[in-house]
Amino acid sequence: xxxxxxxxxxxxxxxxxxxxxxxxxxxxxxxxxxxxxxxxxxxxxxxxxxxxxxxxxxxxxxxxxxxxxxxxxxxxxxxxxxxxxxxxxxxxxxxxxxxxxxxxxxxxxxxxxxxxxxxxxxxxxxxxxxxxxxxxxxxxxxxxxxxxxxxxxxxxxxxxxxxxxxxxxxxxxxxxxxxxxxxxxxxxxxxxxxxxxxxxxxxxxxxxxxxxxxxxxxxxxxxxxxxxxxxxxxxxxxxxxxxxxxxxxxxxxxxxxxxxxxxxxxxxxxxxxxxxxxxxxxxxxxxxxxxxxxxxxxxxxxxxxxxxxxxxxxxxxxxxxxxxxxxxxxxxx
Numbered sequence: 001x002x003x004x005x006x007x008x009x010x011x012x013x014x015x016x017x018x019x020x021x022x023x024x025x026x027x028x029x030x031x032x033x034x035x036x037x038x039x040x041x042x043x044x045x046x047x048x049x050x051x052x053x054x055x056x057x058x059x060x061x062x063x064x065x066x067x068x069x070x071x072x073x074x075x076x077x078x079x080x081x082x083x084x085x086x087x088x089x090x091x092x093x094x095x096x097x098x099x100x101x102x103x104x105x106x107x108x109x110x111x112x113x114x115x116x117x118x119x120x121x122x123x124x125x126x127x128x129x130x131x132x133x134x135x136x137x138x139x140x141x142x143x144x145x146x147x148x149x150x151x152x153x154x155x156x157x158x159x160x161x162x163x164x165x166x167x168x169x170x171x172x173x174x175x176x177x178x179x180x181x182x183x184x185x186x187x188x189x190x191x192x193x194x195x196x197x198x199x200x201x202x203x204x205x206x207x208x209x210x211x212x213x214x215x216x217x218x219x220x221x222x223x224x225x226x227x228x229x230x231x232x233x234x235x236x237x238x239x240x241x242x243x244x245x246x247x248x249x250x251x252x253x254x255x256x257x258x259x260x261x262x263x264x265x266x267x268x269x270x271x272x273x274x275x276x277x278x279x280x281x282x283x284x285x286x287x288x289x290x291x292x293x294x295x296x297x298x299x300x301x302x303x304x305x306x307x308x309x310x311x312x313x314x315x316x317x318x319x320x321x322x323x324x325x326x327x328x329x330x331x332x333x
Contacts, residue, residue: 001237002143005056006135008200009048012041013131020128030115033124034082039075042068047194054159055152056144060137067121067130074117081110084270091292098278099289146238153202154241154332157195158325164188165321168311175308178265178300182307186258192324193228193251196243201232204240205248206327215318218250228252241331243324250320257310265303267293 019036046068053061085107088100118124144152167173173188175181196203210219223229224245229252234240271293275286291297314320 001146001235003146003149003200003235004143005052005141006138008052008198009045009138012044012048013135015041016045016123016128016131020124021126028111029124030078030111030118031082033118034075034078034114038123039072039079042072042075044194044198046072047191048198050191051153051156051195051198054156055149056141058141060134060141064130064134067134070117071121071123074114078110078114080266081107084267087267087293088271094292095289096278096280099274099280102274102278146235150202150238150241151332153199154328157192157241158328160195161192161321161325161328164192165315165325168315175311176304178262178269178304182258182265182304183262185307185311186255186262189251189258189321190255193248193255196231196248199232201234202238202241204231204234204242205229205245206242208244210246214246215250215313218253218318218320219246220253223249223253223256226252228255239331241328243327247320247323247327250314250318251324254310254314254320258307261303261307264294264298265300268298268300 016038019033019038022032022036046065049061049065049068052058053065081103085103088095088103092100122129164173167188168185173181173185175185229245229249268290271290272286275281275289280286280289287297
């Protein structure tokens with residue numbers, strides 16, 4: 001069996017082409033495009049380029065990684081402001097009007113920036129040029145044998161896992177801050193989960209029973225039954241790389257946990273900055289206002305301390321990433 005690289009990303013490209021075709025003359029067309037879910041498909045294409053440039057060494061993937069990353073970043077910035085404003089609007093008169101107006105202005109600015117970007121790069125037209133050229137280049141590339149593709153994929157994943165694990169253990173990845181710590185570590189380990197979705201079914205989960213000794217916190221029904229635990233359909237005629245279910249569940253749990261931690265942390269930071277920019281600088285008043293988005297009244301160091309405790313267990317005691325790497329090594333040896 002041979003692997004056509006275009007087939008790995010065809011679904012994400014087709015969806016983006018469909019979204020572009022559906023954009024008419026809406027007044028808020030950038031918002032309609034955002035609501036289509038395009039960000040997720042750009043993210044998958046970005047991940048595919050990160051992955052494929054390592055196993056195929058085509059300069060095309062470097063070029064299009066930058067293109068798709070920029071698109072995902074632009075949509076991500078808008079997502080941040082839209083989600084924040086949506087939550088702030090629910091607070092209503094419990095916050096001063098000038099603070100609400102501040103978030104409204106930020107949202108309008110981010111919407112205009114996104115609209116300008118999408119129009120400049122022609123993402124919302126019927127045949128977005130970037131996608132058409134990417135399709136053409138992918139279809140010109142040589143196919144890869146199934147076994148070769150499997151070995152390259154396995155070695156790439158082991159290298160990525162070992163780098164993250166080493167950087168946590170040597171302190172280069174440090175959870176003592178929200179954006180550069182908790183959020184950054186989550187970004188790193190989330191790539192591992194996304195890679196399993198963009199390798200055409202080469203990664204599958206083991207059917208072996210989960211050991212009773214495995215930590216319960218990682219394998220609750222909410223995780224085991226989540227969409228993140230569903231792998232793409234396995235390839236034919238090639239034995240897959242098999243990862244133990246409990247190891248992948250633990251990875252998914254940590255991604256979810258760090259996501260909730262960084263979300264509340266980033267909201268505290270953004271709202272505190274908004275208060276100060278609108279003339280509210282009394283610490284007691286700020287603390288009182290923050291209760292509406294932080295009912296548990298967590299401090300930033302509470303959030304980072306909790307994250308670090310969970311990460312130490314994940315990396316150092318339970319050695320989840322080491323287990324993932326061992327699973328892959330067993331499959332490709």
